[in-house]
Amino acid sequence: DGGITQSPKYLFRKEGQNVTLSCEQNLNHDAMYWYRQDPGQGLRLIYYSQIVNDFQKGDIAEGYSVSREKKESFPLTVTSAQKNPTAFYLCASTKTGVGTEAFFGQGTRLTVV
Amino acid sequence: GENVGLHLPTLSVQEGDNSIINCAYSNSASDYFIWYKQESGKGPQFIIDIRSNMDKRQGQRVTVLLNKTVKHLSLQIAATQPGDSAVYFCAESQGTYKYIFGTGTRLKVLA
Numbered sequence: 357d358g359g360i361t362q363s364p365k366y367l368f369r370k371e372g373q374n375v376t377l378s379c380e381q382n383l384n385h386d387a388m389y390w391y392r393q394d395p396g397q398g399l400r401l402i403y404y405s406q407i408v409n410d411f412q413k414g415d416i417a418e419g420y421s422v423s424r425e426k427k428e429s430f431p432l433t434v435t436s437a438q439k440n441p442t443a444f445y446l447c448a449s450t451k452t453g454v455g456t457e458a459f460f461g462q463g464t465r466l467t468v469v
Numbered sequence: 470g471e472n473v474g475l476h477l478p479t480l481s482v483q484e485g486d487n488s489i490i491n492c493a494y495s496n497s498a499s500d501y502f503i504w505y506k507q508e509s510g511k512g513p514q515f516i517i518d519i520r521s522n523m524d525k526r527q528g529q530r531v532t533v534l535l536n537k538t539v540k541h542l543s544l545q546i547a548a549t550q551p552g553d554s555a556v557y558f559c560a561e562s563q564g565t566y567k568y569i570f571g572t573g574t575r576l577k578v579l580a
Binding site: 396 | 477500501503505510511512513514515518520558560562564566567568569570571572573
């Protein structure tokens with residue numbers, strides 16, 4: 357089955373640590389996205405990538421970094437510079453072109469301990 | 470995740486009744502709209518979409534209505550079932566790779 361796989365489902369980070377969230381898709385989609393979801397708020401865009409080896413900052417990129425070395429993979433690193441990293445993180449992908457639905461992974465819940 | 474739905478408006482409907490969930494979108498230039506369903510601890514699932522050249526689109530048990538004059542989108546669910554209980558949110562797209570997501574409405578189906 358085609359889809360998006362995020363791992364791990366739950367992740368705990370100590371203060372000052374960097375952690376990396378994995379996102380893999382086998383939908384052959386060109387564009388991939390990372391969103392952050394907090395209670396009572398809409399999804400907020402962290403980073404997105406339209407093609408391999410290219411990515412752009414979203415609305416809340418500070419404290420995060422990404423890479424896009426392969427079409428299938430778009431890992432997100434939450435750095436120690438992100439002061440409030442506890443959230444639910446969602447990865448998504450879309451086909452090339454405008455006006456297409458975003459397919460989402462099942463999310464990673466990150467908690468700072 | 471498990472906190473999705475806290476502090477969100479809630480719509481409670483009796484099983485078998487019809488549900489109507491509303492969304493006000495932000496940009497009159499948006500030309501593509503999507504409704505998503507999100508269950509606790511899971512990622513959003515696509516329900517139905519509509520383009521700005523339409524004002525109504527129907528799927529299986531769901532209908533989306535678009536009123537561009539007042540920038541309003543609604544999702545109608547016919548014969549609501551317990552499995553429909555979730556948070557529903559709309560998304561708008563402006564012909565780019567960026568989407569704007571609403572905060573969502575929690576739907577509770579009463580047996």
